[in-house]
Amino acid sequence: MGQWDIFLSPYKQAVDELKIKLKGMRSQFGMMSANSPIEFVTGRVKPLASIYDKSLDKGVPFEPSDRLGNELQDIAGVRIMCQFVDDIATVTELIRQRNDMKVIEEKDYITHSKPSGYRSHHMIVEYPVETIQGKKMVVTEIQIRTLAMNFWASIEHSLNYKYKGLFPEEIKNRLQSAAEAAFRLDEEMSSIRSEIQEAQAYFSEFKEASNPTIRTTKEEKEREK
Numbered sequence: 001m002g003q004w005d006i007f008l009s010p011y012k013q014a015v016d017e018l019k020i021k022l023k024g025m026r027s028q029f030g031m032m033s034a035n036s037p038i039e040f041v042t043g044r045v046k047p048l049a050s051i052y053d054k055s056l057d058k059g060v061p062f063e064p065s066d067r068l069g070n071e072l073q074d075i076a077g078v079r080i081m082c083q084f085v086d087d088i089a090t091v092t093e094l095i096r097q098r099n100d101m102k103v104i105e106e107k108d109y110i111t112h113s114k115p116s117g118y119r120s121h122h123m124i125v126e127y128p129v130e131t132i133q134g135k136k137m138v139v140t141e142i143q144i145r146t147l148a149m150n151f152w153a154s155i156e157h158s159l160n161y162k163y164k165g166l167f168p169e170e171i172k173n174r175l176q177s178a179a180e181a182a183f184r185l186d187e188e189m190s191s192i193r194s195e196i197q198e199a200q201a202y203f204s205e206f207k208e209a210s211n212p213t214i215r216t217t218k219e220e221k222e223r224e225k
Helices: 003-031 048-058 066-071 085-096 147-163 169-191 193-209 212-224
Strands: 040-045 076-082 102-108 121-131 134-146
Touching: 003 040, 003 076, 003 121, 003 134, 048 066, 066 134, 076 085, 076 147, 085 102, 085 121, 085 134, 085 169, 134 147, 147 169, 169 193
Parallel strands: 076 134
Antiparallel strands: 040 076, 102 121, 121 134
16 A cells, blocks of 8 residues: 555545435434435545645645645545525534534635635534544545535536636636526525425325335334334
C-alpha cells in the first residue's frame, strides 16, 4: 500500500461511516412516520488529480501531510440532498446537535449565493475515526442542497472542467439565469409543500396496499411484536 493509500484511508472510512449515519437519520424519520428532510446521501474522497490541482491553488506541497489535510477541507466530502429549501435548515440543526462530530465552520451559499449562481450550505466538521494507530480527527465537508441546486451544480461543474473556469460570457449569463430559475422552482415547490407531501404519503400507502408481499411482511412483523 502506497503513501497516498495510507493517507486517504481515514478519509474513506469517514465518508463510509457518515453516509451510514446520515442515511440512518433518514430511516428514523420513516420509522416515526414523519417526513424526512433528507432525500438521499452521497459521498466521495477527492481524486488525487483534484487534490493536486487544489494544492497548487492553495500553495500547499502535494504530499501526504497533516498540513494538506487541514488546508484542503474537502478531501472527504458528503452531500445531503433535500426536497425543499426549508429542509436544509432542519438538517443543519440536526448535524449541529450531534455529539459524534464537531462543526468548525459553516458557509451559507443559499442566503448569499456565489456570483456564478451556485447555492448550497456547507458545513466543515471534524469527525473521529478509529484506526489501528488510534483515533484520528478527519476534516470533512458536508454539503446540503436541494435536488434543483444539485442539478445546477452538477452541470456547472462539468462545464467548469471544459472551460477551465473561464466561461464564455453567454454561457456565464445563461448559467446565472438557470440558477435563478432553479431557485424559483424550489420556492414554488415549497409553497405547495403540504400538498406534495400528502400526495407522496398517499402514493406510498397505495403502493403498499396493492403489493401483497409488502402487506404480508408488515402483518408478520406485527404478529412478532
